[in-house]
Structures are given as structure tokens and as C-alpha cells.
Amino acid sequence: MTNEEIRDFIQTAIAENRVMLFMKGTPEQPACGFSMRTSAALNALGVQYAALDILPDPRIRQELSAISNWPTIPQLFVDGELVGGCDIVTEMYESGELAQRVGVEQPQHEPEPPTAEAPQSAPLGVENRLS
Amino acid sequence: MPTATELKERIESALPGSEANVEDLTGGGDHFRAEIVSDRFAGLSRIEQHRLVYDVFGTEIGGPIHALSLKTTTPEGQR
Structure with missing residues (x-):
């Protein structure tokens, strides 16, 4: 797969999935604490999202960061726009802004920080055709 | 290997007037946490603020x- 094909694949994933998370590992098995916290925030909101593991090919991360102008993983996109990484997503979860941004109700039992447990909806996986 | 002090100095010199508190989370010189107060952040989105850093x-x-x-x-506590 060429770098251009990887870039196209990433851009398509961002365009076609309203809530798109690029992470290390998967929502079920995150491979990094930052990715875990970010997917846990989405799980806690019960929003459906697509997730792509960037680890299988180092070029995924290179191309993604070139597109987003953002150096770290995870990266959350909503409606085609970069929302942020773990720090921003966690802050926005706690303030209720994330719920607003993705268009769901903020859970009532707050302000417990999200954990990786108890996802409320099965995350929608993007088939990883890059590996 | 970068140190918390080095990161603090680099942030504060790149963003004049800012105050940065940097913590080495693991002691290993590779995972850091920085809390930064700067008036340069005023009017910027979180994404833009983090990109500056x-x-x-x-x-x-x-x-x-x-x-x-x-x-x-920001010094006023705004985002």
C-alpha cells in the first residue's frame, strides 16, 4: 500500500464516520492509557463511533499527523473536524461539551471520570485494511 | 533525555510571560504533564492552544x- 493510499483511506474514514477515533489498540483492548481514556469517554456517553488502530503500520500515524497537524495519538474527529487528543476530550467530557458536540445527553451520574469499563454501546469498528 | 525543568524553560521562553508547571510523570524523562498559563491563549480554541505548545x-x-x-x-482562567 502506498503512502497516498494510506492518506486516502484516513481521509475517507474521517469523512464517512461522524465520530472517528484514531487510537493505539482498539476500544476493547487499548494499547495506551491515553487511548483508553479517550475511548472510555466516548463509551461513557454511549455514542456510536468508529475506531482505527494506528499501530499496525507506522505510516498511518505519519499520514494522520500530516493531515491533522496534530502530533500525538489518540485523535478524535467529529463531523470531519479534529476535536483533540486525550486531554481535550477528557476536559470536554467533564464539562459536558463533548456530549453536546456529538449530540447526546450527558450521563446523569457525573462527574466520575470515565473508565475503560462498562461501555454502553458496542463501538463500531472500522475494518483495518492497512495491515 | 529531556527534563521537566528543560521543558518548562523552553515553553516559558517560547511563550513570553507564560508560566508553566511541568511534571515528569514516570521519572523516565519521556512522559510529561504541563499546566501552562499564558495570555497568548486568549481567544484561541483548545486545539489552537495545544498546538502552540x-x-x-x-x-x-x-x-x-x-x-x-x-x-x-489564560491568566483570567478562561479557556
């Missing part, structure tokens, strides 16, 4: 600096 380190983020967790605020 990431830009100080360029490709070192993801390289020698494996992770840099950020909290950015």
Missing part, C-alpha cells in the same frame, strides 16, 4: 518526548 517541541513529540499531557489556561 506542541510547536515548541516539533518532532520531539512522539520521539524523545513520548507523551506531553497539556492543560492550558
